[in-house]
Amino acid sequence: MAIEIENVTYTYMKKTPYEKDALKKITLKIEKGSFVAVAGHTGSGKSTLMQHLNGLIAPSSGIVKVDGVNINSKGKGKIKARRSVGMVFQYPETQLFEETVYADIAFGPRNFGLAEAAVDKRVKEAMAFVSLDYAQYKDVSPFALSGGQMRRVAIAGIVALKPEYLVLDEPTAGLDPKAKHDLLKNIKDLYCEGNTTIIMVSHNMDDIIGLAGRIVVLNDGQIVADGAPQEIFMEKEILTSAGLRAPHLTQLLQKINEKALPVKLDCLNVATAADAICASYRRRKKNA
Amino acid sequence: MDKIEIKNLMYEYIQTDNKKKKALDNVNLTINKGEFIAVIGMNGSGKSTLARHLNGLLLPTAGSCIVDGLDTKNETTIWQVRQKVGMVFQNPDNQIIAAIVEDDVAFGPENLGIMPEEIRKRVTESLKAVNMEEKRNFAPHLLSGGQKQLIAIAGVLAMRTDYMVLDEPTAMLDPSGRAAVMEAVHKLHEKYGMTIILITHFMDEAISADRIIVMHDGKVAADGTPREIFSDVEKIRKLGLELPLASQMVHALRKRKIEISTDIYTDDELVKALQL
Numbered sequence: 001m002a003i004e005i006e007n008v009t010y011t012y013m014k015k016t017p018y019e020k021d022a023l024k025k026i027t028l029k030i031e032k033g034s035f036v037a038v039a040g041h042t043g044s045g046k047s048t049l050m051q052h053l054n055g056l057i058a059p060s061s062g063i064v065k066v067d068g069v070n071i072n073s074k075g076k077g078k079i080k081a082r083r084s085v086g087m088v089f090q091y092p093e094t095q096l097f098e099e100t101v102y103a104d105i106a107f108g109p110r111n112f113g114l115a116e117a118a119v120d121k122r123v124k125e126a127m128a129f130v131s132l133d134y135a136q137y138k139d140v141s142p143f144a145l146s147g148g149q150m151r152r153v154a155i156a157g158i159v160a161l162k163p164e165y166l167v168l169d170e171p172t173a174g175l176d177p178k179a180k181h182d183l184l185k186n187i188k189d190l191y192c193e194g195n196t197t198i199i200m201v202s203h204n205m206d207d208i209i210g211l212a213g214r215i216v217v218l219n220d221g222q223i224v225a226d227g228a229p230q231e232i233f234m235e236k237e238i239l240t241s242a243g244l245r246a247p248h249l250t251q252l253l254q255k256i257n258e259k260a261l262p263v264k265l266d267c268l269n270v271a272t273a274a275d276a277i278c279a280s281y282r283r284r285k286k287n288a
Numbered sequence: 289m290d291k292i293e294i295k296n297l298m299y300e301y302i303q304t305d306n307k308k309k310k311a312l313d314n315v316n317l318t319i320n321k322g323e324f325i326a327v328i329g330m331n332g333s334g335k336s337t338l339a340r341h342l343n344g345l346l347l348p349t350a351g352s353c354i355v356d357g358l359d360t361k362n363e364t365t366i367w368q369v370r371q372k373v374g375m376v377f378q379n380p381d382n383q384i385i386a387a388i389v390e391d392d393v394a395f396g397p398e399n400l401g402i403m404p405e406e407i408r409k410r411v412t413e414s415l416k417a418v419n420m421e422e423k424r425n426f427a428p429h430l431l432s433g434g435q436k437q438l439i440a441i442a443g444v445l446a447m448r449t450d451y452m453v454l455d456e457p458t459a460m461l462d463p464s465g466r467a468a469v470m471e472a473v474h475k476l477h478e479k480y481g482m483t484i485i486l487i488t489h490f491m492d493e494a495i496s497a498d499r500i501i502v503m504h505d506g507k508v509a510a511d512g513t514p515r516e517i518f519s520d521v522e523k524i525r526k527l528g529l530e531l532p533l534a535s536q537m538v539h540a541l542r543k544r545k546i547e548i549s550t551d552i553y554t555d556d557e558l559v560k561a562l563q564l
Binding site: 040041042043144146147148173174175176177178179180181203204205243244245248249251252255256259260261270271273274275277278281284 | 303331332378434462464489491530540541546555559560562564
């Protein structure tokens, strides 16, 4: 079971002077159960690629398959396959529209034809997932909430659909540090529960570090790197040419390693990095 | 005279549930000419509402905002205020109006009734200042987000404003766009002496300011140098903010019984402290 992208090319404004290949023969397989980050600068083709995953746009050439079904074919399985991929767009709070938080989150499940009792259960679960208290918020207008809360309501609306694959496009943009931290934790918890494959688009490696097991780097419509975070973060040249930077933590460790103390660079959080610095510091003291 | 004075400023609005909410609650601040100020705080703390008062886009419910002696509530002088205080918003797509980059930069000065000769000079200078001169004949929609923000900044610069307010200018940008915008902002401050008021969620951007104002629940919760602000770890956490990475590392190292000064806020300071 996987999302398979085979040889996908997408051309914008075909047969005009502005014709541009946004994606160039991309082949990528996202296994069910994985947490994949897709990174790249603005205009690298990330969002275009994501819109292919549930058929919002069809490839100019190539095939997109979800669990073996070509989602742009005419067959019966197409709709089901598309529904198994949930999309959270950039700034999803701009898509809120209902009068209450409850109604907004319930909109999707109702449209999928679920009975009211099932919808109710889904809304409660989804709100719990994004740490919004059900009793406190269900009847509140989503427009009376803070930016971070609105973002969480919008994400809950997609989580309530229980997609097998959840695509999040820049979910933390514009959030304050605490809201960002909370949201990333919600996403991590959702993944750890084991029923959801997560595909997170971000240009910020600081968000990806500690979450994704695999990073795919896009540049100019092509995949320029694909591997474990520890490997990708060391590829300074590839990252720079793709308009990205290693996570701040990796950069800090590189500086320390270069100018002060030998430390290993592949730490993924402050605690392990502090352990590494600490060990090296003691070694130096002992040998002095 | 040369300062922005905010006195007992209140701003109330009616929420969708018909309840009144104080977005700003008795704010008192003085912004002196030449400062580089970062404004931080959680979503909904009143940062953007405060910023929109500085050039009269919003008017106080009570209290006042006085720019170089001019009250923003005085309709006869509001255009003078707007010539003094320029704004750059978060979304680069919402603030570009012309079909060609140089026309966009020229829009502000044209509206001030400046002579064409002078406008041309200012446009060239402003685009040069943000390293975008080679794009002057481009269509803005073909530029990246970071480049669009640089054009917006050039537009403010061409108006020769004294104060530039930037409301999360880098929130939507990728790392290289972010670096280019921050570089331009620092250059305007250092080279042109422009007063900068930068709203941001990135602590590493805030640490490069001379002064940090922390907003919380519509009030000024803290106001001081980056060192003063980030030395109170408990307070920072309570305000929903985080320490710069170097400080986080220092605290983690001290927990591991490494003797290292708590007075470390930047990567370079940490590297230096770890050297022999």
